[in-house]
Amino acid sequence: MASRAMLVGxxxxxxxxxxxxxxxxxxxxxxxxxxxxxxxxxxxxxxxxDVSDPKYPGIIEELVRGGPPDLCIYLVGIGELLDPLDMKExxxxxxxxxxxxxxxxxxxxxxxxxxxxxxxxxxSSVADELLSAEAPSYHASKAGFSNYLGGLAxxxxxxxxxxxxxxxxxxDTKMAKGDVKPFMMSVEKAVDHLETCxxxxxxxxxxPGIVVPLIKLRxxxxxxx
Numbered sequence: 579m580a581s582r583a584m585l586v587g588x589x590x591x592x593x594x595x596x597x598x599x600x601x602x603x604x605x606x607x608x609x610x611x612x613x614x615x616x617x618x619x620x621x622x623x624x625x626x627x628d629v630s631d632p633k634y635p636g637i638i639e640e641l642v643r644g645g646p647p648d649l650c651i652y653l654v655g656i657g658e659l660l661d662p663l664d665m666k667e668x669x670x671x672x673x674x675x676x677x678x679x680x681x682x683x684x685x686x687x688x689x690x691x692x693x694x695x696x697x698x699x700x701x702s703s704v705a706d707e708l709l710s711a712e713a714p715s716y717h718a719s720k721a722g723f724s725n726y727l728g729g730l731a732x733x734x735x736x737x738x739x740x741x742x743x744x745x746x747x748x749x750d751t752k753m754a755k756g757d758v759k760p761f762m763m764s765v766e767k768a769v770d771h772l773e774t775c776x777x778x779x780x781x782x783x784x785x786p787g788i789v790v791p792l793i794k795l796r797x798x799x800x801x802x803x
Contacts, residue, residue, distance in 0.1 A: 580621065582606045584647040586629065586638075586682055587654030589613040592701065592749060595765040596651065596772055597622070608641060611654075629654050629678030630670060638685040646689035649776065651699045652679045657716035668715040675719035680726060687734060687741075694738040699775055700727045702745045704784060724782075731781040740779040744772065747786055 582605065588597045589611040597617055600607050606621045612628040627637045656674050658667050679700055690696025705713075706720035724743050731741035748762045763786060771785040 580604055580606045581649065582608070582647040583649040583651070584608045584610065584641065584686070585651045585653060586610045586678075587652065589615045591653070592765050592768045592772075593651070593653040595769045596653070599769050599773070605649075608647065610637070610641070629681065630673050634678070635681050635685055638682055642686055642689045646686055646693060646696055648695075649697045649699070650682065650686045651701065651772070652682050653701045654678055655701070655703075657713055659712050660714055671715040672719045672722075675716070676722045676726075679723055683727075683730065687730070687739060690739045691734060691737045696738075697740045697742070697776065697779060698727075698730075699742045699744060699772065701772075702727070702743055704745050704747050706745060728781065735781075740781075742775045742780055743782050744775055745782070745784040746771075 583600050585593050585597055585600075585607060586609075587593045588609040590613070593609075593611070594616070597607055597609055597615070601617070601619050601621055607619075607623075609615050609617065609622065609624045610627055611624075612626065614626060615622075615624040617624070625637055625641065627634050654674055656671055658671065660668070683698060683700075687696070687698055690698070700723060702724045703716075703720045705717045706724040708717055710717040724745065727741055727743035731743070734741060746763070746768060749768045750762055750764050768785070771783065775783050
């Protein structure tokens with residue numbers, strides 16, 4: 579029997595590339611995103627849903643009712659620069675980036691625990707360690723995202739379930755904003771890193787690794803500003 583994966587936020591970017599990679603290697607894939615998917619494959623099914631929609635948890639519950647996927651990857655993320663005169667989008671960014679992931683995990687992981695196996699991967703960002711005056715909601719949502727998955731990994735590992743928090747730097751997608759984008763990686767390279775996580779199942783994974791000392795340096799510099 580083929581392994582089954584659920585990818586949330588997979589109609590473009592890293593999610594779309596990961597979907598195609600999994601299908602090419604024999605996986606059955608369920609995709610969930612707010613847009614239709616360009617993927618046409620006999621081993622692929624797709625549901626259209628926005629993670630901020632009140633009906634979203636019910637859709638995920640329906641999809642896992644017959645049994646959880648072997649792998650679930652949460653790839654949804656939005657971010658906008660802060661406009662202090664119009665902050666209406668701030669709560670939505672938090673809802674999509676953080677609460678949507680928690681809603682997904684809350685439906686999928688209990689089923690994995692019941693079965694005694696499974697792997698949940700959340701795609702976060704190295705922004706989780708940095709304060710930002712330009713995009714505070716994005717950075718704060720990723721901080722909560724990474725912290726939550728780190729704790730969840732500890733909680734469910736004894737139950738046979740793996741949780742991995744993946745922290746990427748700049749990836750060449752529509753989410754890559756800003757005038758300076760150091761160490762930009764392609765979506766295919768990002769999927770390579772996801773495949774490494776699928777094999778090794780670490781609790782945390784950061785790519786590219788070179789950004790780790792740079793983040794530490796920036797944090798030190800910010801203390802003196």
